Amino acid sequence: MSASPAPKKRVAILISGRGSNMVSLIEAARAPDYPAEIVLVLANRPDAAGLTRAQAAGIPARAIDHKGFADRASFDAALQAELEGAGIELIVLAGFMRILTDAFVEAWAGRMINIHPSLLPLFKGTHTHARALEAGMRLHGCTVHYVVPELDAGPIVAQAAVPVLPGDDAETLAARVIVQEHRLYPAALALIAGGGAALDGGRVRLAEAERDPGAALLSL
Numbered sequence: 001m002s003a004s005p006a007p008k009k010r011v012a013i014l015i016s017g018r019g020s021n022m023v024s025l026i027e028a029a030r031a032p033d034y035p036a037e038i039v040l041v042l043a044n045r046p047d048a049a050g051l052t053r054a055q056a057a058g059i060p061a062r063a064i065d066h067k068g069f070a071d072r073a074s075f076d077a078a079l080q081a082e083l084e085g086a087g088i089e090l091i092v093l094a095g096f097m098r099i100l101t102d103a104f105v106e107a108w109a110g111r112m113i114n115i116h117p118s119l120l121p122l123f124k125g126t127h128t129h130a131r132a133l134e135a136g137m138r139l140h141g142c143t144v145h146y147v148v149p150e151l152d153a154g155p156i157v158a159q160a161a162v163p164v165l166p167g168d169d170a171e172t173l174a175a176r177v178i179v180q181e182h183r184l185y186p187a188a189l190a191l192i193a194g195g196g197a198a199l200d201g202g203r204v205r206l207a208e209a210e211r212d213p214g215a216a217l218l219s220l
């Protein structure tokens with residue numbers, strides 16, 4: 001008799017905008033064997049277009065407007081209350097544009113990931129595509145990493161690379177990178193939720209089966 005499948009990890013996605021990565025994650029999680037279920041979407045902006053997209057997908061989605069709080073700590077406490085109330089096990093930041101307090105990040109150490117539109121540690125911060133072009137990069141891409149207090153500095157889970165082509169501008173390059181984001185993020189979340197990767201002493205530990213250097217997570 002085959003063992004019953006492990007319970008799916010309960011995931012919350014945090015957004016600030018359109019939520020295209022959130023949609024990719026919701027769609028991937030529809031697969032019966034996907035090791036995570038998206039059970040909550042939270043946005044720090046009431047006008048985040050992703051809220052409507054989440055609701056249309058049948059996912060509970062709410063705004064917690066950061067402007068309604070006196071400071072970061074009280075905003076983060078409101079996030080924490082919603083996450084605890086929903087029994088969240090993993091947080092996925094997907095275009096969530098608020099810096100989280102050290103206390104919140106440390107409380108979720110090893111259980112919170114982010115996607116950043118560059119090949120970290122290159123181009124931390126904003127305007128990554130324009131900066132990559134300015135630097136004359138021939139390769140660019142995106143990175144999924146664990147979140148630590150220092151911005152864009154957490155241990156890297158997975159990366160995907162794209163070529164920088166002649167005539168590219170920030171928009172054409174962004175359009176090439178986002179396609180890889182939509183592929184990489186669901187794969188990286190599945191890896192973590194399925195126990196294939198974990199944060200261990202500040203480094204990402206991959207399960208034996210995931211150590212194949214040709215792993216599907218890296219593509220040009």
Ligand SMILES: Nc1nc2c(c(=O)[nH]1)N[C@@H](CN(C=O)c1ccc(C(=O)N[C@@H](CCC(=O)O)C(=O)O)cc1)CN2
Nearest residue numbers: 096097098099100105114116147148149150151152153
């Ligand atoms: N403590 C951490 N918080 C967050 C991280 C992180 O690595 N550590 N990742 C970010 C996502 N992010 C880059 O990937 C990022 C988000 C927001 C900002 C920022 O400057 N935010 C401003 C407000 C900007 C706005 O509202 O438009 C702010 O919070 O004052 C930088 C990087 C998520 N949080």
Ligand SMILES: NCC(=O)N[C@@H]1O[C@H](COP(=O)([O-])[O-])[C@@H](O)[C@H]1O
Nearest residue numbers: 017018019020021094095115116117
């Ligand atoms: N520093 C974080 C950051 O810049 N994240 C980036 O915001 C975009 C959100 O798009 P989406 O809302 O369509 O997923 C994505 O490109 C993501 O990499």
